[in-house]
Amino acid sequence: MRKILISGASRGIGKAIALKLLKEGHSLSLGVRKKEDLINTPLDPKVNNPDNFLVHTYDATDQNSSKKWVDSTVKIFKNIDTIIHCAGIFKRTNLIFNSSELKDIEDLWKVNVMGPWILTKDAWKYLTINNSARIIVLVSMSGKRSKGKLASYSMSKFALMSLCQTMRNEGWEQGIRVTAICPGSVNTDMAKEINHFPKKDMTQANDIAYICSNLLNLPNSSVPFEIALNCQLETAI
Numbered sequence: 001m002r003k004i005l006i007s008g009a010s011r012g013i014g015k016a017i018a019l020k021l022l023k024e025g026h027s028l029s030l031g032v033r034k035k036e037d038l039i040n041t042p043l044d045p046k047v048n049n050p051d052n053f054l055v056h057t058y059d060a061t062d063q064n065s066s067k068k069w070v071d072s073t074v075k076i077f078k079n080i081d082t083i084i085h086c087a088g089i090f091k092r093t094n095l096i097f098n099s100s101e102l103k104d105i106e107d108l109w110k111v112n113v114m115g116p117w118i119l120t121k122d123a124w125k126y127l128t129i130n131n132s133a134r135i136i137v138l139v140s141m142s143g144k145r146s147k148g149k150l151a152s153y154s155m156s157k158f159a160l161m162s163l164c165q166t167m168r169n170e171g172w173e174q175g176i177r178v179t180a181i182c183p184g185s186v187n188t189d190m191a192k193e194i195n196h197f198p199k200k201d202m203t204q205a206n207d208i209a210y211i212c213s214n215l216l217n218l219p220n221s222s223v224p225f226e227i228a229l230n231c232q233l234e235t236a237i
């Protein structure tokens with residue numbers, strides 16, 4: 001069983017992954033902005049064993065947040081061997097943005113790129129211990145191709161993909177394996193404004209949880225670096 005940090009576990013994909021991995025018996029440390037979001041849910045610390053289930057405040061825009069989360073987790077779990085990066089935001093900023101949209105671009109950079117980077121950095125020394133650590137990153141198809149007019153979101157996800165490649169390169173010899181999951185549309189709050197495509201036909205958060213669970217069972221020699229999944233055909237890729 002693994003000792004896992006999951007960011008963005010309050011909703012959507014992160015929550016679905018946390019629920020599945022909890023059932024499977026892993027030790028989980030969830031990073032959320034508001035702990036109260038988990039009250040009266042199966043992820044409420046009150047209904048779980050405090051020896052292998054923690055909830056910590058984590059805000060990707062606060063550079064000190066991840067170190068506090070990592071340190072508190074190691075105090076209880078003694079180690080961390082897996083990070084699943086799910087915290088992320090979406091903004092629709094065009095190439096020709098106006099000055100009021102500059103903050104959106106800065107926020108995307110902070111949350112989608114610097115958040116995973118700093119959290120990985122702060123946990124790195126623990127990930128290198130057992131020669132079998134895993135880092136799973138929710139990137140996006142927007143980290144592989146730029147579709148429509150999503151300049152800022154795509155920019156953040158391409159940068160995140162590059163970071164995944166560097167994590168893989170730098171962690172390879174110590175047995176760290178990285179997987180960038182690249183979905184198209186997933187039926188969560190983030191995709192709620194997509195109306196031209198039925199929600200039931202989108203990728204579901206539980207399907208991504210299933211993929212993550214399987215990834216954690218693979219040996220170092222067989223972990224895919226990238227999993228791209230589309231719910232709609234994209235012939236140009």
Ligand SMILES: NC(=O)c1ccc[n+]([C@@H]2O[C@H](COP(=O)([O-])OP(=O)(O)OC[C@H]3O[C@@H](n4cnc5c(N)ncnc54)[C@H](OP(=O)(O)O)[C@@H]3O)[C@@H](O)[C@H]2O)c1
Nearest residue numbers: 008010011012013033059060087088138140185186188190
């Ligand atoms: N849904 C899609 O169509 C889709 C497709 C491809 C890739 N992705 C990627 O998958 C990841 C998860 O997306 P989702 O669909 O689960 O989105 P979601 O339902 O909107 O959930 C986003 C999660 O990120 C957290 N978060 C936002 N800002 C944060 C911050 N500053 N610090 C820490 N946590 C923060 C949210 O916490 P709060 O509850 O506190 O806001 C929430 O837990 C994202 O990286 C997203 O880009 C999603």
